[in-house]
Amino acid sequence: MNFKAMPVLLFFISWLGVAPAAANVEVLACEPEWAALAQALGGDKVKAESATTAFQDPHHIEARPSLIVKARRADMLFCTGAELEVGWLPLLLQKSTNAKIQPDQPGYFLAAEQVDLIEKPVSVDRSQGDVHADGNPHVHWDPYRLLTIAVAFRDRLQVIDPENDDYYQRRYEAFASRWSDAITGWEARAASLQGVKVFVHHKNWSYLLDWLKVEAVGDLEPKPGIPPTGAHLSRLLNTYKHSAPMMTLIANYQDDKGALWLRDRAGIPVVSLPFTVGGSETSTDLFTLYDDVLTQLLAVP
Amino acid sequence: MTICKPLSGQNTRWLSGVLLSGWVCCVCANPFNPDISLILDGIYKTENTALSEYESGFGLGHTELSMRGAVDDQFYGSLSAVLESHAGATEVELEEVYINTIGLPAGLDIRAGRFLSQIGYLNSHHTHSDLFTERPAVYRALLGAHYFDDGVRMNVLLPTPFYWRMGVEAFNGRLLTGGESTDDIGVYTLNSRWGGDFLGSNSWQLGVSWLKNRLDPVEEAEDHDDGEDGHDHDGHAHSHDAAYSGENMFIADAVWKWAPHGNAQLGQLILAGEYFYVDDLNEYATDDDFNEGWYASVVYRFNPRWSAGVRYGNVELKEVHGDHFHDQQLEEGNVMLAWSPSHFSTVRLQYTNQQGKGFDELNDAITLQYVMSLGAHGAHEF
Structure with missing residues (x-):
């Protein structure tokens, strides 16, 4: 490397110290249902945001600049998994340069890994359409599976933010009790x-x-x-x-x-x-x- | 905990199931194999056109075999080999072979090996994701359609509330113009990119790039009108070397995308444009000698399967003849209609109109192209 490149390097290095400190756990959810669950379980210790809205097909998202910014500052990622986000999440993770939310890190949480999936194809061939090898990923429509996911997410929050583990336990208990009552009501209706x-x-x-x-x-x-x-x-x-x-x-x-x-x-x-x-x-x-x-x-x- | 890692996903099962049925057990048993994908690209073109990569008649485009995956928790690696057939000879070209860091602190990101330079908007995209059958004329003239080289890149994603990424690349340079260099580092690039969303349905991105070329300039223009592009200086039958060189290249690019409620599944409008300026062409060049070009494109996917687009561009070039230049100009308009029955396949019909001066093969052409992908799910890059 010659010395002409030095000013450029110095310019880059001067930017490294300016990352803002997050007050609590920032969760980037891939879909709004997981942002809602994270917020319900995390209360005021968690700031959850969804990468997609209810009007966007989560198969067809692009790893666009605004999402890269959100992924860069997230402490946790809460996605569906089971290949639902396969077209953009891997790229988004690469571009985020965020070590905390990479696969196998505590900050990488997939709902579909916490429960059994239905409609697993016997063989996967694209002539059958855009099928998911792991099964049907839309698990938030089973209230019982959703509760299992809530348990696993509480555990993960306690790993990420151990100082508040009692808080997360209380939030979970309140949510689980309200959710179970709601299931009874829905089933009757x-x-x-x-x-x-x-x-x-x-x-x-x-x-x-x-x-x-x-x-x-x-x-x-x-x-x-x-x-x-x-x-x-x-x-x-x-x-x-x-x-x-x-x-x-x-x-x-x-x-x-x-x-x-x-x-x-x-x-x-x-x-x-x-x-x-x-x-x-x-x-x-x-x-x-x-x-x-x-x-x-x-x-x- | 994690069975399906995005960087080393499970899509290999599909390929294994169809093509390598004997391997099914092994591939399924090992989800940590790299993603493998194969791009099939074929073309039929009615006429030769100026600065084109493709001759008239039937031809194969970029048949691309890619493998990528996480190396460990610190690196991922990627390989894209392109098979091309020119004048009866089949060449294998390594277009990208690189390693990249994962999650360095402070938004830093380092890539090393051979890779597509991130200058401009289109250059870092793989050609099979393009919305027209060929790159704009300005790319074909100044970057050899797409510029990749051996080198290293460092990017930093700044902690700003909007997207701001800055990057520097250092390349060997030999794959840009085929020129010689006494320096190990023949090409430097600087790039800054901004982007964001507004009103929920709109996304934008702006970029500026500078490429410093320290290689010896192209001394004598080659005959570009024999239906092939430049000859390689290393003795291969074909290369992607840019035919026009200069010491400084400046690029400004802008992209705006709109989708109803931001839901690109149903439809999407994409506006893109880039401007190129190249000066200091060689020792004989005066201040009036520079290469300049631009293009603008509009593509509208009006339902999940169909899209239509228009692109117009102009490039004004100085063809080098020893100590003087010949003026060349190419004005190109394209109209295309594409059908994508799924997001793994596209069939595209395109009409190209060329006008200008200094080129022998200024023609109107109709091109029919297919681009299909097998294997791992492609990335939806912005």
């Missing part, structure tokens, strides 16, 4: 949905439907991640000509053209649901999200 048949746009409601014992008889997407085609929708209609499902479920960030086509042809109502926290005006946390979705499902005549 949703009893009438048992055995109902529905179409889904994408397999992102599987955990919810399993929990409520609702049967998904067809997907509008011919294959996961492949947009609905006219031919596929016609085939669905023909198959269920005499026993039309009660409704089509779509997440309100998804393209509703296919669902509307079915409604216009066969009168199957479209229920456009918030997929996560912030997806509707009333869905401000995990409790109100579940409330809102159940209310909308039960409102279908």
